[in-house]
Amino acid sequence: MDFTRRETLAMGAGAALLTVLPFRANAAVDDLINEFTGGAAVGDAGVDLTAPEIAENGNTVPIDVSAEGATAIMVLAAGNPTPPVATFNFGPLAASQAASTRIRLAGTQDVIAIAKLADGSYARTSKTVKVTIGGCGG
């Protein structure tokens, strides 16, 4: 665990944020979900999210989402300054309703996926992705 002085200062400045980890989902996230669902009830079955438990690099975290028959899947990084990551829309000719991307996470937080399913209902899942300094174990 070595830091150049510049990094040390920069990270020291960020430490106040880090010490209140994990970032909590904020009100904006609830608003975004409501906007997507139009306030409809959200179930917990029908959407899958794959993400690492601990990010190897918080700047580029691979995630996969899928929901059979879905017309849209919205992905949020609840603890990022700007939570919306992407909304994937699937047309009637889409062979599968799945998407992979890489996202940047500001710190340990929940990644949330909400799908609009074929029958018009909504499903939600989330996973905590930890962003750590690392380097001291083994």
Added chain:
Amino acid sequence: MISRRDFLQVSMAASALVGASGFGNWSRLAAQQSLTQDQLLEFDTFGNVSLIHVTDIHAQLKPIYFREPSINIGVGGNKGAVPHVTGADFRKLYGIDDGSPSHYALSSGDFASLAQAYGRVGGLDRVATVVNAIRADRPDALLLDGGDTWHGSYTCYQTEGQDMVNVMNALNPDAMTFHWEFTLGSDRVNELVESLPYAALGQNIFDAEWDEPAELFKPYKFFERGGTKIAVIGQAFPYMPIANPRWMFPEYSFGIRDENMQAMVDEVRGMGAELVVCLSHNGFDVDKKMASVVSGIDVILSGHTHDALPEPVLVGETIIVASGSNGKFVSRVDLDVRDGRMMGFRHKLIPIFSDVITPDADMTALIDEQRAPYKAELEEVIGKTDSLLYRRGNFNGSWDDLICDALISEREADIAMSPGVRWGPSLIPGDDITREDIWNVTSMTYGQAYRSEMTGEFIKVILEDVADNIFNPDPYYQQGGDMVRIGGMGYRIDINKPQGERISEMTLLKTGEAIDPTKTYVVAGWASVNEGTEGPMIWDVVENHIRKQGTVSLNPNNSVKVIGA
């Protein structure tokens, strides 16, 4: 109808009661000073398949002392569960008598005096004798290496793992998985893996750019043994790019990837596997969780957290076998596989008492051949110790106390940090400290000892971060090391609190003053995961310090106050 789980539980009870291993009996044998190789190897061959498991050898070719931890705290659902039971509690749990060989091999307490009575453990020439004896009983036994093999000694560093590859090739394993091997750098790992006459496995070793399975490492391999189709699935250490320097193997990505593990289990079952074995470097608690998430694995051979358990742990219908570290143990697991299912097992954790087990002469010669070019450097005596030097423990160990002392004095620092690794043999009071001994606890490819400035607040962030990697109640968020060892500073830790609230009462020991979050402190440490770290190598720092001391004598370290254990 008896369920398979009942069968497995009967197997468990039988192994505990009869002690296929002879646990419990050894205490009497010891009293008679008559522990023999035959007793250590005694095993009533069972079923139709035998597995032999070695793991976390950390390049220890020769016999060593290795003290097991006295503090190994479990959290969440693993509180008070093995392997988080130590010392006298461990002996009580398994019915091991105080002062017995099993006490010495498996638990802490009276280590220095028992070490004098029972001698060193391990040595791959002794391991070879044990492996050969099992193969004499069951010629087609599978030998599986759980990784952390090509790291951890002077000769392994100088030869970039070649000494271990040469010796392991002679032992002739069937498959291997990986962790510290990757710190040789991806070019060297690729070169060595391509040279292996056996399978290099890891279903969770992926190409970082494409997030697809890495070509060089296969997820599994099939073996036909005892008329049974066996699939061995590899699981490398999941947190390699986090716990170790990512820049040394940027092409690779890891992770637990339990959904891919399930897909691989389903795939091999679909191809006719009657027995599914997972050769894992997850760490014990992660393996327990994985066994509860992934269905269809019969046996997990568990590595990484260096636990040695005299019985497997049963999770659902999966047995988990933990085989210790540093060449101290070999596990033998005999299985009865019938009609495409594992219907029972017999298990023995064989401690390698180096004075009891006759070394295999060919292997001794091969090991000495690897060491010969470095003999003078290895054997040079740097100092002597009056104290027991050991590493294992959640918060500190005397080796790291000594390393932190060396960092503070040689690098003129206020505070020292030593990584919470679990490898590194022990020395007993009165022992000489040779250069080899120092390298055994420090050798790595990123051993630079840095000197840096950190604010009190930042030091707390580091401690909180590392503490959550150990004490997060969900094993999937644990990395399997121990707490970063701190010299020059005391602190209080409440392990049950969430990240950010565990650490308090940070105190600079030399003044007794509380650490000021805004003040800057000079911190020296080693094993940084950051590229471009500068500083002298840690083994040179420690060697210089020991030379100045002559004889090392350490006071007990009470600087960490632990709450909630």
